[in-house]
Amino acid sequence: MRQLCIVFFTLSVVLSFAQSNKKIQSFISSSVNQHRWLTEYAEFLSIPNVFGDSVNIYRNAAKIQEMLEIRGVKTSLLNSGVPGSSPAVYGEVKVPGATTTIIFYAHYDGQPVNPKQWAEGLSPFIPVLFTDRIDKGGRKIPFPQTSESIEGNWRLYARGSSDDKAGVFAIIAAYESILKTASKPTVNIKFFFEGEEEAGSINLNSIFKRNLDLLKSDVWIICDGPRHTSGKKLVVFGVRGDVNVDLKVYGAKRPLHSGNYGNWAPNPAMRLAQLLASMKDENGMVTIKGFYDDVIPLSEKEKKALEVIPDVENTLKEDLLLINPDGNGKSFKELLTLPTLNINGFQSANVGEMASNIIPAEATAVLDLRMVAGNDVDKQIGKLTDHIKSKGYHIIDHEPTDEERKQYPLLAKVVKRKGAYNAQRTPMDLPIAQRAVQAVQATVDYPVIQVPSLGGSLPLFLFEQTLNTKPITIPIVNYDNNQHAENENLTLQYLWEGIETMSAVMMMK
């Protein structure tokens, strides 16, 4: 199958299929290596990696340094100089005769965890193997003895297993695979592993600015995010921007007995519900004035690329058990090229056993707004706050004072979180980017999917702005990995194939 010859044109580039490096393939599929890697990766995952937990963040960085150093890569920590920030782990391999330099990026920090929300028997930082996805009937199994074979469809559950320690590990193991098979990288390799991506890369620019020479390169390869829902490999040329906003509304100054005050004291949970409900129609389209303005339409090349991306609606509907998606009939692919307004979570008082018969004093939501090319973070937030004002609210950025409560019948605290950034797009015909596409293409016998812009976000605009270098993204993990939520997991076969992908890029023609 690997040599299957299909002539396939996309974006005027003739793709050559599956000319993969047999030595590398054999090394990666070796049982001995997979056992060793599985053990090493589980050790890495067992170090908690939530931003702000400095002790463990530094333990992660040290572990990465160790993993690189035992493979002969000299490393250092790059600090932003901001107290409490996470270091980036840097490493470098100079290849004699190479004229191209590639920086491989992944991040080792993970999203916050609420252990209670994880499935029974799972703990975010105790990696556990299952025979399949838990909700598809996967059974928990012990880590295999060296005499047992490792199945590719096993799932490894832990925070960061997919997002994005998998990227870190695949890059390191890819370099090892080249080294141990006496293969030869064609490019100078730089490693850059960030430690606060999930906190919005708030100090990444400081690290960049302090290391302009060290971080010179021809392209950044961002190894993050999931492969296509169809399972196919993909190369991504852009990402959405992202900003989180905390929104809080108020009722009486203290919670009240719902009988003694019910019908008279306004309920902030109801106020917040009414406010949020006013922001979207029943098809999930944002009703805030001008929300979809500013969007730069896709180029012809980007439109064509979008067209050949396989449709996944039916797969997703089946898998997620959704029969009525949002988007007013627009395709999944098209919807990812539009800005979003999403509720990450909301809370007022308690639910479940902790609920009590009160009128809460406040209600909070966390929103995230994704931006696409043309959108500006602050302009987008401005539209949101204008909308809130139009509903009669006075906007504050702090807990209300008594005076403010006496002056304004409706108060909304709106706070933009740190780490906001705009979208970024790399032109699809950039030569170095297309060389990377060819390298990935050589590992598979179907056309690699090329995506003008991912639905997800990374602060890639910084690479252009501060380093004057274009980034492209090559995701490696399974799409159903519960990234950012509880029960995050990685399908092992995707890790092995990710190692192969990264090796191929390191040996690009």
Next chain:
Amino acid sequence: MRQLCIVFFTLSVVLSFAQSNKKIQSFISSSVNQHRWLTEYAEFLSIPNVFGDSVNIYRNAAKIQEMLEIRGVKTSLLNSGVPGSSPAVYGEVKVPGATTTIIFYAHYDGQPVNPKQWAEGLSPFIPVLFTDRIDKGGRKIPFPQTSESIEGNWRLYARGSSDDKAGVFAIIAAYESILKTASKPTVNIKFFFEGEEEAGSINLNSIFKRNLDLLKSDVWIICDGPRHTSGKKLVVFGVRGDVNVDLKVYGAKRPLHSGNYGNWAPNPAMRLAQLLASMKDENGMVTIKGFYDDVIPLSEKEKKALEVIPDVENTLKEDLLLINPDGNGKSFKELLTLPTLNINGFQSANVGEMASNIIPAEATAVLDLRMVAGNDVDKQIGKLTDHIKSKGYHIIDHEPTDEERKQYPLLAKVVKRKGAYNAQRTPMDLPIAQRAVQAVQATVDYPVIQVPSLGGSLPLFLFEQTLNTKPITIPIVNYDNNQHAENENLTLQYLWEGIETMSAVMMMK
């Protein structure tokens, strides 16, 4: 002041002012007794009293038995026979020559607690004294030495301090005050202290049915809830009914990355916001079809009683810092005679530091619906579910199966909680009730407020239905006690006056 003679007519009953029992007053205001009571009460409050925590529930019951027994009252525990239910503590004092029997009721269980929500330095079951309400600048002070005087405006913070261990303690200390001053009760006294009122008195009827003879009486005096916002004593002839409903809506089968699926995967938090928002207008009036139907209008007597209740809107607005109450211009008093729909709390995924960039998989709200005379619990819930259906939802009473998710685009789980009950009203001209009013009246020099129906709820319909006895309610605690919420507290002066009130009722003419 106490003998101030104002001729005041209400409901054609001439009130006599402040003919209080000097011996009793002196006993209650004695520093020795107040110190002893404060210590004893703090011990009582330090026993956790959340329904379901059986070990501590029984410790509370044992403590109450001990407090009664050392005052010479023989006690027993009345069980419902339902496993895991809380016992009621029963005690009895027969008075030679008495022809009237009164059962004094209070409950010793408290609302659930979330210790994190309590003010810094407060723990729900470690009673702490403050010089005033914390948010009014009260300072934490140690429990006083016996040589120090106790200030009436001190606040005692703890779960149950007001709701309703204060009722239990005031009744017991009232009996002690009669006993120790060689005063004489005019009625046979029965004590009945319930242990699961906050769980909706789900087993109270079983206890009643098993003890029909033991619980014979002429009236039940319910000592629960706060005095009037003006600080005045009041007697209440009715309560609203109450039912809690859990409401849950669903999105995709698992939480999703908000970038990779944003704009396409429906957000259940938004769905719940839209659903809740559709239930009330911007003035807080319920828009569910027929919601205010079925309400029996107040009688002429009840209307007149309502008219003479002091208006409290301005006090409440000032205290709660609310300048725009709900209710479409209706008065506070009138609004309490209407049914309610209130959000106790809602939650979807996480807010604050725990928030992550996901589209949640589900969103939950807990509603409480208060009923007034004429409303029926199930009929009222029927109106709610009809409304939810009218918004396109298919109603289920369980977590959705995969088949249901595939069949219905919108699913809402609606579960009526146990412990639901209808409203109850005792006629205001019932002779025994008016004797109790006179007793309370004798302790103060202003007209005692008579309320046809309280905003709050108690399962008082059971007393009529199973025991064929009318209940009336005599609240004793401060209105700003944070009942049901965090930072529950009791103003000590209200406890002392509550003891006097209960003594007076035990010696009613």
